[in-house]
Amino acid sequence: MLIVQKYGGTSVANVERIKAVAERVVKTAKQGHKVVVVVSAMSGETDKLINLAHQVSASPSEREMDLLLSSGERVTSALTAMAIEELGCKAMAFTGRQMGIITDAVHTKARIEKITGERAKKALEENYIIVVAGFQGITEGEADVTTLGRGGSDLSAVAIASALDADLCEIYTDVDGVYTTDPNIVPEARKLDKISYEEMLEFASLGAKVLQTRSVEFAMKYNVPTVVRSSFNDNPGTLVVKEDKDMENVVVSGVAYDKNQVKLTIMSVPDKPGIAAKIFNAIANANVVVDMIVQNISSDGKATDISFTVPKTDSKRALKITEDVAKELGAKGVTTREDIAKISIVGVGMRTHSGVAAKMFETLAKHGVNIMMISTSEIKVSCVIDSKYTELAVRVLHDTFGLAGGKV
């Protein structure tokens, strides 16, 4: 088999961890597999570099930022290759460029356009273990260094697995896999053996930090079998694959929560066509991602309230823009609320089971939790609630949908 193994920052945090990674890689190779390793920067390194950049410049150039940040992964790839060679296997470190990872020129959040990987294929044939610096690529024309955004090494790994037609992509991290919910809140939370791409995508978007969203989209698009597992033990992890019959039997796979959103409400907006477009275009132009949107039916047909959520980090910027637009539209004003949480249940089984959303609302109501906003997709229901009820809501939903024990 050809296996791509990706090791995150905590998995390569220091010399001892890098040696442990090398041992795992060599063990895999000795089982007869060809191995491509993708590594992140040692944990803390990227933040250290960002910090340095902000010390020299208030708004550092993004092209230079990418050159700066890409160095962390290069260091780890070189050290990991050395550690593997020390164990007697042939290894070669590759930069993003040497791996042939071509991206667009949107610095600091570039998108992979293609992976040539010719040299890697040759090296694999010559029985080299390849250690690729994650998170980075180069542009096609000028060959400038680009980075893929936070968690970009996950994307590097999945994209490389796809380009090399690997049999498996293993994402090593500091948790055992994907859980039915946060074990810090619900000790009985259960590790999932298998999850569909769609569910994983919802979990990733919902703030579960196990896999970067874009890497899941990529894995889904190119059907890359992906395993999330721990580099600190030998537990089998969670397999992320195409949805299968089995999965439909499980109505809800997990409960997620996100405390990093802020709710903005524009009060008494005149209820005319084109109003929503005006508001959300202005926000989108500022590169703020809006998550949930709720518009109340206006009772008198003249004015309405529009609420939406944005990430906490963007809330100040979003508020400023929204206030400007509100003024322009003749709305009464804008209020914000920070003490909110988004609670979500996810499961492909929802497609074929009815009454799931109702059961969620009923459960929250029974425990006195008021719902401020609701948003649904085919395989997800999210509710915005007062953040003080976060843990309670997660626990009761985890319980209601029988996630600790078996299936509902």
Add this chain to the structure above:
Amino acid sequence: MLIVQKYGGTSVANVERIKAVAERVVKTAKQGHKVVVVVSAMSGETDKLINLAHQVSASPSEREMDLLLSSGERVTSALTAMAIEELGCKAMAFTGRQMGIITDAVHTKARIEKITGERAKKALEENYIIVVAGFQGITEGEADVTTLGRGGSDLSAVAIASALDADLCEIYTDVDGVYTTDPNIVPEARKLDKISYEEMLEFASLGAKVLQTRSVEFAMKYNVPTVVRSSFNDNPGTLVVKEDKDMENVVVSGVAYDKNQVKLTIMSVPDKPGIAAKIFNAIANANVVVDMIVQNISSDGKATDISFTVPKTDSKRALKITEDVAKELGAKGVTTREDIAKISIVGVGMRTHSGVAAKMFETLAKHGVNIMMISTSEIKVSCVIDSKYTELAVRVLHDTFGLAGGKV
């Protein structure tokens, strides 16, 4: 003018220093010059990376070592470009690859083969200040990252100055320039305003750490006017240029010393043709650089003692090889002596003044310093002495040749 400015590790040691460098660069640009900046890694960074490498591997692969070490200069180049932009000038960071620095494939001590520099020329025309990561290049075929050896950023700077046909190459460091000798030993040591390439080359080879040897060779070969000066003040520094008439009037320009050598002596080697070749071939094959060699005339025409010096770092390896060869040749054995120092006087004036060496020997003798080995070139006389006399020898020679005051 087009000026290349190179800043060493102490000049970019931290955020404050990088900002100070940016100010100096911008000041130069505002005077109407085009500027190319070459930066080293922040001081301590390269050693930190080497240390990491040796922690993961007893003998790290040199290809991976280069990838590892090159990251230090990349970080500085990105940060410096950001700091320059913060001051309102257009700046762009270039890796060795983006500068078009093509080297051979001898990793960790690659030689520059050519510098294309097309993109840099274009950027200079567009009034960008270019900040190049020093110390690194890439190979032509595989485009693997290479490094140029310790102090390689000096070489990067001089080679870039030559390739871009710069008017001046300024090497910024933490000393004011080239001194007649180490001011720590002789407080009256005088900074030289001007020195010839040949003299600078001798000083560099003799262990004066101001300029890397190969960068001086390069500057001499391509006639690159080079200034060594401090990034901590505005003193004018020392100009390194082609020899001129003036310089010949100065018999001795400076006194250098080197305590980093070890003397090995092979005792009673049969005095036959080809013996020396055998010994020094074996040592050269191990990549150990032999500095001085002295062979005593054998009294009986049958056996002779051969002494030579090697860098302290290579002495163990050299001893092992020498013992093997000595055995093979039927010599009596090998002795080593670590407590030695090489004291040298340098000056292009020696070519036209006689009796300089005699004056040196006489001075040492007068102060009770025994000479173990002698080696001379056209513009240099070196003596190996007991290391405990180092400071004494430097002082009396500095005095004898009138270096503190004026000329002899």
